[in-house]
Amino acid sequence: MNILRKAMAEEAARLKPMLDRCYSAILRYQQRRTPENESLLRAAMAPAIGQLMVFKPYMPTYKQDYFHVLEAQWQRLAPGDLIMLFDHCVNITHLRLDREMTAGEAVQPWSREMLAVFDERRATPPVGVSSGEYLCAGIPAAPGLVTGRVRVVRTPADLNALQPGEILVCPMATPDWTPYLGRAVAIVTDQGGALCHAAIVAREFGLPCVTGCQSATGVIRTGDRIEVNGDLGIVTLV
Numbered sequence: 001m002n003i004l005r006k007a008m009a010e011e012a013a014r015l016k017p018m019l020d021r022c023y024s025a026i027l028r029y030q031q032r033r034t035p036e037n038e039s040l041l042r043a044a045m046a047p048a049i050g051q052l053m054v055f056k057p058y059m060p061t062y063k064q065d066y067f068h069v070l071e072a073q074w075q076r077l078a079p080g081d082l083i084m085l086f087d088h089c090v091n092i093t094h095l096r097l098d099r100e101m102t103a104g105e106a107v108q109p110w111s112r113e114m115l116a117v118f119d120e121r122r123a124t125p126p127v128g129v130s131s132g133e134y135l136c137a138g139i140p141a142a143p144g145l146v147t148g149r150v151r152v153v154r155t156p157a158d159l160n161a162l163q164p165g166e167i168l169v170c171p172m173a174t175p176d177w178t179p180y181l182g183r184a185v186a187i188v189t190d191q192g193g194a195l196c197h198a199a200i201v202a203r204e205f206g207l208p209c210v211t212g213c214q215s216a217t218g219v220i221r222t223g224d225r226i227e228v229n230g231d232l233g234i235v236t237l238v
Contacts, residue, residue: 011051012113012114015048015052015114018044019117021044022045022086026195029079030083030200033079038079052067052070055096063092066092074086083200091175092175095174097115133236134236134237135226135236136214137213138188138213139199139210140230140233141192141198141199141202141203141233144228145231148226149224150221150222151166151167152169154170165183166183166184168186169187169189170217172197173197173198174197181207186202186207186208187211188210188226188235189210189212190217192211202230208231
């Protein structure tokens, strides 16, 4: 097992720069959707997709289907579908490493280095919070300016309460939340950066998004009327 863990540490070292290039290419494409940027996106993803397949055998059987489709169809998928599917496979792998393993899974060759690589998708710098009209600030992850009523969602079980036209405020979003995010007119999160799942989905859906606010769910309440400035990364009470 020590040999396997050493091998996984080497896989982590190879994967990290690949993911960095991929998510930079995703951000570049979503900010400027040109044929050239699409070509750069696919070129960056090609080696990373191959590297992700190393982990496919360690995924639950029902989730391996996502990896199968990514591996077989990535060249033919539309850019938006490719971005979503790639990010979903990265998230599946991250969650697999992040959660507590069963006794049988604990002997799999995951390494701390590998978890650190995926943890960077959630990384965000500290941001201060003040009182008054100004509520919080974070990373301007998707442009736009929207005013509306808030729905604070802390767990997946609360997603059904999100109504069309509301602003979603949550700790973070995972690919499982995607079917509900289309109801929102803007997204604000406690965690994440410009390359987290909420930011990627917001740019695909054309929703203003501010991520990495640290305490948005602590200072904003369901029913508040707020303005989300996705250009400046600022959330205010109106």
